[in-house]
Amino acid sequence: MKNTENLPTAQRLRELLTYDPDTGVLTWKRRDNLHHKDRFNSKYAGKEAGCVASSMGNRQPYIKVRIDNRLQQAHRVIWCMTHGVWPTQPIDHVNGIGTDNRLDNLRAVSAQDNSRNRPMNCNNRSGVIGVHWDSNRECWVASLKSGYEKVLQKRFDCFLDAVAARKSAENKYGFHPNHGRAAA
Secondary structure, three states: OOOOOOOOOOOHHHHEEEEEOOOOOOEOOOOOOOOHHHHHHHHOOOOOOOOOOOOOOOOEEEEEEEEOOOEHHHHHHHHHHOOOOOOOOOEEEEEOOOOOHHHEEEEEHHHHHHOOOOOOOOOOOOOOEEEEEEEOEEEEEEEEEEEEEEEEEEEEEEEHHHHHHHHHHHOOOOOOOOOOOOOO
């Protein structure tokens, strides 16, 4: 996980920004201790901080904000501002929307739990994560890995039976209910 040394303190973040937990928006505060304070204040004070960073491939875009000349992910800044410390674990966007930084949409989780709340891959053809058609055997296959262990690999004649087996295994192994949602 990201090293939290040399990052701004929660106090420093609160000096620079305000955060609305209901909307998830960070806003620049007015600054009076800058050499060029008038230029900063007229351009930024009271305005939304950060911008959407371009997404790579199938990944969700996130909001990034420049703090003390270093780009930071807004959801991590928000976590530090609200909890007083930088997160040591990944921050998961519960609804899967990387730009939705409302406090009730953010949770600190292990990397494994974060991966259990992934959207369906864009090249999925069955419409259900972990279920595919095996054209050689002419059947549906439901599969699931938990950690490095394959915990489900079963063939079905009926698509709905394969889906039910996959969903049952997801519940058994603690996958988030949003896991496998359609990619935004």
